[in-house]
Amino acid sequence: MSTPDAPRLRRHRIDWEAASLELLFKALTALAVLFLLAPSVIVILTSFTSSASLKFPPPGLSLRWYVALFDADQMQRAAWNSLQVAFWTTLISVTLGTAASLAIARSSSPWIRAADVLFMSPLVLPALAFGFASLIFVYRLGFRPNLPFLVLAHVVVCVPFVLRTTLAALTQLDPALLDASTSLGASPWMTFRRVTLPLIGRGVAAGGFLAFMASFDNVPVSLFLADERTEVLPIHLWQQIETNLDVRTAAASGLIVLFTLVLMIAAERFAGLTRQLR
């Protein structure tokens, strides 16, 4: 007697389970979105304040702090430094990362695997420790921290992004295409330029975008390797907040959010960023 009833009962219970699970996931997602967006929204709203303090909600709205950015020489210099560092970091990371991933994808040697792990390690190792270590390293070499060293250190932590996206693109690349190119008489360089690069280009571009962003808002490495002259934007903003609660930092943050959004939309359009990262 109990046998025919059992499936119905169980089905009933599963329905409840599924419903509550779905509710739970929806709640968690909403919470996650809230936590991700809320800080940015608060900063942007605050940046439009008319008052002289970082108060939320703002008592009145104005653009005075954005206007004030025009006179913020130090902040502008820091932003220019950050852009320069991010540009060179991206250029070098893309070049080295692409070259490394080509070798890694092509070889099955255990040494190459080891190199892969080594190149990826900055992603998991504490960047603070790496920043400190590189500062000691630079001094031991007899130098003082400067822009080239800052760029080099950024390259170390940004290469993994290029490596991952390019390797992912390379695994999608049909090796028969490379064989076809070779058998048609193409040199390795021609094969790379005409076949490999166009087909993995989006992966490389996605990695370049990530590397750029990672360099642009890197704090732990810059903290050690940036000095007065090479001060970068995130560090400068941090110091402004710490010393005098400068409202201009909110305006600068607003601009950074806008800048990032524009870059992301561009990356999505031209490189299909989210598809490359999947």
Added chain:
Amino acid sequence: MDGNAAPSRTAALRQLSQAAHRGHDLRLEQITHRFGDGIAVNGVDLHVTGGELVALLGPSGCGKSTLLRIIAGFISQTAGRVLFDGALVDHLKANRRGVGIVFQNYALFPHMTVAENVAYGLQAHHWPKERIAPRVAEMLDLVHMNAFAERRPSQLSGGQQQRIALARCLAIDPKILLLDEPFGALDKNLRLDMQIEVKRLQRIAGITTLLVTHDQEEALSMADRIAVMNKGRIEQVAAPTAIYDQPASLFVNQFVGTTNVFAGEVIEISAHYVRVRLDGGAVITALPGSAFSVGARIIVTIRPHHLRLAPSTGSDGMPGVVKTVLPLGPEVVYDVETAGGRGVKVVVARDADLAPVEIGQSVHLVPLALHSFRIFAA
């Protein structure tokens, strides 16, 4: 050759048949290739004369693809020599060998148009710009694909992609053409059309061709000669009919066409025949082939077409009971269970006037001729 001439099929054909006179000769000498502990190709000798189409036929993992990659120059063999026209090519990199390959998935460059795909090899060979466009048009004309020059490969059907792959490959006038399972991805009707088309182009071009395939029908229908490969070795090289009718080994016999296999023991040998007792108990008479002594354990095979069903009154042949009858249009396929429970396939032409033998009927299986049986060492 006038590169500026209006592209026409006749021009392309004329040029290709001029190439026919220099069909290149391919020779493999004692090619051996090891991967770690495994041996993929084991002492292969093969000579393909100019303009000939030879099929490398074998199951997957038999080493045929490795052999193809060695000829193309993608991998270097562990031992042995590859010669084109008697000249060693082992030192030549893959992009300098002049070997054209049509890949199983065609390997067309997805980010280029059809015309760009065909032009690619010409650019790689540093053809002057003004000669490339006419040559591309010529090649597309040859494979009846002019109308598709500006399409992307993804917009083409499988058969069309294959035509482009072939045009791209022939454009650079390769010495040797390698076809790597080229028809595997096509549906059955199209496959036959493309086989005819490829064979036509190969004939016109007179280009020495190696067709790598695991499909026996493909090999039988297309090749001038077939080299059957198994476990890294070539078991037999012969014309398709010889491969089918006089298989040199049990493997060839079983791999090419279907066959019934029996184990047995030689019980009598004379100058004209050999008598074998099959493990089921039946005694059969065959022609003496290789040297076997009385008492030797052997394998006897016979193709389903070489058996007929006789009423179970005579004592000749193998007794059995019909288990399955499949009338397949012009033929009827019978599955007959013989002594010892072994199922034997028999295919006979269907006689419209005679009703097929029915299921459950006792019959005797009789060979059409003594030479229908083939005997191999067990």
